[in-house]
Amino acid sequence: MHLPLQLTPPADLFPNGISRYAAGGLLVGLGAVAIYLGTGIAAGASTFLESTLSYVSDQSRFQQYRASRDWRVVFTLGIVLGAAVYAVVWQGGAWTTDVQPWRLLVGGVFVGIGTRVGKGCTSGHGVCGVGSASKTSIVGVVTFLAVAIVTAQLVSALGVSP
């Protein structure tokens, strides 16, 4: 007798170790915490998309973020600069992805729509929402994580790489 479906776990669950991931995650959390301690704001990264569109569109959907749009630009610039510090000091120059532009573009459109319909992204729901034990955010994270896993596995199975 043999099992009809043999689940073969990867030989190594953490081929790149865990310290890089854990230290990075702690810093991501600390960045959010620093802002929260000083301002009471639980910052997410995706509202920047809508709030920045308020500079160029009169739509009320975007204008509602007028009051927060300037600090969201500063937050995003901080993210870019913080990553640039890493790149200059540790990475040794620029790094570029091999993932095909069409995947980035089409995926980006879905991310842009989904995060606005679903009220948050990996930082708003995933870090701040889960951190505040929000049931809405936990459901949001489980949903996008499950769908993303299925999508990535399908795309990979279809032979799309990178």
Place this chain on the structure above:
Amino acid sequence: MSASGPERHPLFMPLILVGGLIFGFGLAYSHMARPEVVLDFLQFDDFGLLFVMFGAAIISGIAFWITPRLRERAPLTGDTYGRRLKSFDRNVLIGGAIFGVGWGLSGICPGAAYASLGIGNVTILWAIGGMFAGAYLQGV
């Protein structure tokens, strides 16, 4: 005074910038700013990314839990530290699913995309352009 008020504390913007710097450095350090690393995680080739998400959520969780018990208002805004929870409705599931398709296809989410630009990944502008287009399409 509030986060959106006309007279803000002079340290408001500097703190937002410093918070963003740490946040972005963390995304770059963890390599989450590389779409390949996210796709490896989603394809079960490297589970390290779990430590990024849970590490960050645990740190923020501790702060979100303790801070309101120690003081009532944030020093730079005067805003209360209360929980501002998002309401649950069907959109959380629909939007989450759409986000998941995009995340699984590209390996990119908003914060990581900005950080990716910071590590010199100009190709990520395709994703950032796509996110703005998606957010715009959703709003009109």
